[in-house]
Amino acid sequence: MPFADWTFWKYISSTIDIVLVWYVIYKLINIIKGTKAVQLLKGIFVILLVKVASDFFGLTTLSWMMEQVITYGFLAIIIIFQPELRRALEQLGRGRFFSRSNNPEDEDQEKTVEAIMKATDYMAKRRIGALISIERETGMSDYIETGIGLNSRISSELLINIFIPNTPLHDGAVIIQRNNVAAAACYLPLSESPFISKELGTRHRAALGISEVTDSITVVVSEETGAISLTKNGELHRDLKADEFREILTNELLDQHKTKQASSARWNWRGKSNG
Structure with a gap:
């Protein structure tokens, strides 16, 4: 279609289409960032490069093999990217995929940071092992x-008290959800990274x-070294x-939250008008 024949509404629809595709890709990148899926995406990119190169140089057999990999790779991608797809669908189902912020109270966040700081300091000095995971955007209900x-x-x-040795709840992880201790003695998935x-x-x-499978913040106190x-x-x-520990916790749980709140306030500035 010639450029001059495009109507105003086609301009608008094309712009909206591009913006929505960009936003979805941006959210998907945020979901897989910091997970094993990043390395898998690099592998897919290499396969595509090999396919293009084999077509260019006339390598018929290699080109056919890459074509089969690409053709039947969709099912493999679903299996390989299962944790990331699950996170995306979960966020979509919770209404968080397109949301700007979940708006927890700053005061509760500060109490959470202080409680974790005080508890870890006590346990570190006495070499009491602990594992505390803090839920953020990605739900941890399964765990x-x-x-x-x-x-x-x-x-x-x-x-x-939970992590005192030989008590019923000390073995496992504590999960903090919405500034509450949701559960103790929880099982978390072990990393399969060979670089640990x-x-x-x-x-x-x-x-x-x-x-690797959620965006949670997890704190560990070593039983051997404290x-x-x-x-x-x-x-x-x-x-x-x-001081390093406090800085990271404050940045992740308080500063970023306040930034999200400010963005949310600008996003919803019409909410309290006329009322």
Whole structure:
């Protein structure tokens, strides 16, 4: 169709179409960022490059093989990307895929940070092992169901008491959901990464594992050394000092939340008009 024949509404619809496709791709990239899916995407890109190169140089057999991989690779992608697809569908079902913020109270967030700081400091000094995972945008209901439900207001005393050795709830992870201790003695998926140091135990592997399939923040206190570590987006931050630990927690749970709140307020500025 000649450019001059395009109507105004076709301009509008094309613009909306481009913006929506860009936004969906942006959200999908955010979902898979920091997970094993990034490496898999690189592998797919390599396969596409090989296919283009084989066509260009006339490598018939290699081109046919790559064509078969691409043709039947859709089912393989569904299987390989199952955790990421599940996260995307879950966020879509919860109405979070297109949302700007979930607006928790700043005061509750501050209490959560302080409770975690105080509890981890106490346990680190006494070498009490602990594993605390904080739910963010991606729901962790499946993992909460593997533990003992508490649904209690968070406090440092409660966290410390849970992880005291030889108590019924000390073995496993505590999951914090909406600034409450949702459950204790929860099972988290272990990371299968071959790059994890052999000196790290099950707690660290579980912390890395949950960070690879959700956007949670997970805190680990080593039973052997008392060192405090933190995982997020598939990354492990080891042997954190108190000020480093506070800085990361504050940035992830408070500063980013306040930024989201400000963005949400601008997004919904019409909400309280005329009322």
